[in-house]
Amino acid sequence: MPAVVVFDCFDTVVLSGPLPGPERFAACLADVLALDARRAGEVVHTVFTAVLTAMADPYALQPATLGLLEEALRDGGERRSRADLEEALWQALGCADHDRYVLCEPVADAMRRVAAAGHTVRLLSNCYLPGTLMRRLLRRLAVPEVYDRALFTADGGPKKPDPRAFRLIGDGPFERRVMVGDSWELDIGPARALGWDTVRVDPAAPDPAELAALWAPR
Structure with a gap:
């Protein structure tokens, strides 16, 4: 049964340095x-x-x-x-600095493979950039455009770890929901509390083997 797989953006799909002050x-x-x-x-x-x-x-x-x-x-x-x-x-917010944000290739590859396996891919990000600029940044970094929906909190509304944010982005007739992120507090713990499966990503060393579980038959 196809699942919805929700990817966090910063320090998961996109690696970044400290925000400007x-x-x-x-x-x-x-x-x-x-x-x-x-x-x-x-x-x-x-x-x-x-x-x-x-x-x-x-x-x-x-x-x-x-x-x-x-x-x-x-x-x-x-x-x-x-x-x-x-x-x-x-x-x-440093988007014009071309060395501040870079694509995390293993996670980007996981996004492509998850979509190719027939699952629904979505993005959920606590951010300060409004959605128009988030999409501009993601296009510049060549983040795979395989997601059908994104929730960028800078547009206003609930944010992680609020269950309302997860319910909004996970909405649909899915039997399985998966959260992929780097933060236990913001990504993994709240998703597990809602009964979601999770994959935690270490931004310093993302593990392709663990990510492979996302598209492997269950």
Whole structure:
């Protein structure tokens, strides 16, 4: 019976370095959005505070990053186009740095093989990039486009480890659900609590043999 296999993004499908800090974020906003340094710092403080507050509560809904940014600018009498806001986030979160994010080839191969075996592939990611930019990044890294659905939490809504996020991405007439991820706290433990099968990936040394179980007959 075909299963749904849900892959985490960062440190599973995509390997990445540490996120840039508030200083880099503010500098990018000031540059791309033509803000003075003080105003850019205020916007970053507002956005980071809201996001980090939500992230501190596992079951709080994550606010949409673009919405937070638009609101913070509007409250200061500034308005910018959606395209400019997306470009600011793209640069601020290091997506223009071509060495910050790389494809994890063994996991990408597992995605292809799972799809070829007739299973449904999906993505679930706690992230700060809205879905439009997440898809742009995944295309740039050549992540296999074999997934039929993705839940990117920066668009707003429940995030891992909230069971609501898993239920949303695992929705459908599947007898088996599998979570593939690197984090016990965010990926593996919550999925197992819902009765899902799991495959934990070590981003430093992903094991193709363990991943092979995803497409082997059961």
